[in-house]
Amino acid sequence: MSKYSMHLLVCGGTSCKSQESDSIAEKLKMEISKQGLQETVQVIMTGCFGLCENGPIVKVMPDNTFYIQVKPEDAEEIVEEHVIKGKRIERLLYTDPETEKHVEDSKRTGFKRKQIRIALRNCGIIDPEVIDEYIARDGYQALGDVLTTKTPEDTIAIMKASGLRGRGGAGFPAGLKWEFALKNEADQKYVVCNADEGDPGAFMDRSILEGDPHSVLEAMAIVGYCIGADMGYVYIRAEYPLAIARLKIAIKQAREYGLLGKDILGSGFNFDIDLKYGAGAFVCGEETALIHSMEGNRGEPTLKPPFPAESGYMGKPTNVNNVETLANVPVILLKGADWFSSIGTETSKGTKVFALAGKINNVGLIEVPMGTTLREVIFEIGGGIKDGKKFKAAQTGGPSGGCLTEKHLDTPIDYENLVANGSMMGSGGLIVMDEDDCMVSIARFYLDFTVEESCGKCAPCRIGNKRLHELLQRICEGKGEESDLVRLRNLGDVIKDTSLCGLGQSSPNPVLSTMENFPEEYLSHVVDKKCPSGVCTDLLEYFIIEENCIGCTACARACPVGCISGERKEPHLINPDTCIKCGACMEKCKFDAVILK
Template identity: 65%
Template sequence: MNVVKTLDDLMCVRNAAVAFSESNHPAESVEIKISMATCGIAAGAREVNNYLAALTKREQIPVNIVQTGCMGYCYAEPTIEVTLPGGEPVVFGFVNNAKVDNIVTHYIRKGVMPEDAVWIKDKVQTGTDSSPRQLHIALRNCGHIDPENIDDYIKADGYLALGKTVTQMTPDQVIKIIMDSGLRGRGGGGFPTGLKWQITRKVEASRKYVVCNADEGDPGAFMDRSILEGDPHTVIEAMVINGYCTGADRGLVYIRAEYPLAIERLKVAMRQAREYGFLGERIFGTDFSFDIEIRYGAGAFVCGEETALIHSMEGKRGEATVKPPFPSESGYNGFPTNVNNVETYANIPAIILKGAEWFGRIGTGKSKGTKVFALAGKINKVGLVEVPMGTTLREVIFQIGGGIKDGKKFKAVQTGGPSGGCLTEKHLDLPIDYDNLLAAGSMMGSGGMIVMDEDDCMVAMAQFYLDFSVEESCGKCTPCRIGNKRLHEILQKITSGVGEESDLERLRNLAIVIKDTALCGLGQTSPNPVLSTMNNFYDEYIAHVRNQACPAHQCRKLTQYFIDPEKCTGCTLCSRSCSVDAIKGERKTPHVIDPILCVRCGTCFDKCKFNAVYVH
């Protein structure tokens, strides 16, 4: 492979890649893409891939099977996308070997949709149509290209932005484009990206660093993992551009060790980028050199915070420090360091190629572009979605997400993870952007969006998040280390049915004190789930302390299961599924639950076909 030294070289590589795939896969071949991200593989995508390859080979069907990253339809994994020659792509969900047989015999051979196929009809728009439901900018290549093939990325305009930047533009011109676009940090804070780059650029130092924050710690968020697994080259390209603009020659990716597949694909991509000369000495034949190293996280949520992340990269405990000095002035080993999140980087090449004006037209007043959300929880279509800023929660949850699971009633949605807050029915028509979410008592966060239904107790939910914050507190400052512990204790008291009304006052006061006095972002935001649930669901707190009752029947110590002897048919299903043998009774006679043995797991409640089990 010859190193790419000019934009013309890049075009040659691109043309060669196109010619190569055309000669290998003639026009009559069927294109099949298999979503091979972590969740797809866990659901069996690898078996499907092998089976499909063997089957099409045996039946001599001309195919081009591409293993892509996440297509976003996580609820329906494994998913495959089939494009017949000259046809539109069709996505099939819940694919297994039997379904592959049917897809091949009916759809690929005859063009007829098989009866048992789960056909995903949502179409994602990647253009600039007036009001698309989803618009993929950061995810533009995810699920479309093979992440382990650099030629695929180059065919999709990959490294073109880098080429243009280093050969035709000055760093200031590039920074101006990023500033004009209005792009803000997608990791949660929402700091203007262009401004951050400019600050780092202006600091004089013998060495500077560019860091990619891939320490996706918010439990229930998987945007960054999906981007790295589906399109690692875009992150590499953007980091090199960032290096060119800020004057850094070294990049570091700080990534969670829990993401082995993302790490593997990033390593493959880095190796390919080096071979092509997009990383290393004299990039595109200029004087600019840049290379990237990987640093591993080791499981600490606080390391998503810039200063803690930098300490962790230095091999220390990931404790946060007071800002200023900001990392842009003094970061990794004391050198100016520009830290951006994975999703922020994924936007950069697209902005440079399509222009600040194009990007600025998408979104709302102060929040431009799109946001990727990991939609999860009690929702029908768990998945990865990217929508323009200003889309409402209702559109995301009910249109894209397909509404609440099992026909239950929507109760709340948590954005911003453990640092955010819950939003309720009355916020459903709120256009999502940084400022609106803050005003509503939550925050954008990194993009986790967890939907809760009527069966979720909001006090228990607050306790769950506090449990997380207590465990993840680095222990450096008192409000977070001790304050959160006390908050957690009060919540525990309430959910155990021994709380008093005066506890609610203490809870709120302490939460406010922690918010005002903690050192870093983790501590300052950890009381948010408590405050927002108190603001929106005060009646649930009251029910817990005044009546010792949990309206959602979730708090174990406040619930008891009974069997209605009128309705029970004695089918024994409940007693057979009870793992602690707490249900007694003869066949065809009403059963009884022993409250002492019962662990309130709710299995009998879920299992009973006659609605004979009830909760109090």
């Protein structure tokens, strides 16, 4: 049906475009017309291929040939050799770094992709509101298999062997958690899914629940069978209305099929699931606070032990797992522990979903094997930094984590490495910052959040974070002193050591890690009273660029304090001592001569 028998796809991502991919496309079109092939071969610009370090990319369809680092002058050869004679051009082929062989057919030879979707396996593929589509993708098979052929102990052994660790942040081994709950005997136990995703910039769990709600329900039933619970709750924030709607549909359909309810698949096992709504407090992602909120009490944490596995919801043994952790469970049981543990690093198995945000070209949801480096994530999947700016840092773990910098670009991302570098996995928000971001204000931004979200139960978090925030505010306003830096660090350490729950114990991380990685930036704020990135407005001065100023006097007339001087048709000058930084001059200037610096 197509009149074209061949397509040449030229990458039109920002990075490739900056390396003349536009003119590669033009040249290809020209060459094709020259050969009179414009009716059968189409040249088209596409979105980013994600392999920006190897750009510009040209892909030939239908034979899936992948050319890298193509230059406009290669166009003629591509058309003459490949399009006409059907010969691949060896020197432009992508080389597999492991086998050191040219990859000819990017599809058939298992062209290695940086992303593997396990937790997101059905997102974007099935209709989340139709249970049959989930079943057709082997949904509920793991549950059926476990119920009919495995004991809870067998199943837990598989989970332990797989090495799956909690994806909510701290990375506690899931199988071990289940074992604790199994061993605590009680007349009633509960399974809880923690869907209280609250990090700024994180949307992994929401996407899983919206795209594949049954995977979470199936996993919860499996957990129920393993620990001996017949009731499960999804604790989800009311701010996720679509996820809630799709979960409700999924629960209804699973009940209608008898995959939830009494005597599931004739095994005698009963399990049902209900929803509990949270009001969106960050602290309720902490499991004890979450349980108190479920019980109708204030969402405040309590000391562990007792752990929820001993005394959780309604004082009964309760197993709490995060959405992404659960989404991995059915696959592990279907494909086996060995398969799962073959992916990832020594201590961190499987994949991790990250929500890429900030100053990155391809903002989006990605899933990469543990051990992938930050460089691969940002430059090979994320399409690089926006507007060709320079990478400065990436915040992982949200307000509980820290920043990774240029020197960490080649560190494999896993639980241990992130902690060793002063950050943490967190739930998977990954916010990228460029040279225009001020690290002191970033630290202040995260503390804004923590101060707002602290439940106020313990003094170190309630008072300590407030003081920490005040110190940072002073520094950003240019009122800081060098001794403040010592106080920041000391206070941060005290808050970490003495807070009641994970929120307080991790809240100083953004400050401490930015101080560690960007000490010079803090120093210039307190000593020189300058913000090198030009973000902290109180530390900036209005300045007239001589070359741009034509001496129209518009700024001087607008200045309410008369601090701008200069003759007509001569460059003007702002006196910083009397300037009140109102910005009126900048607004009036039509020649971009007034800048902040």
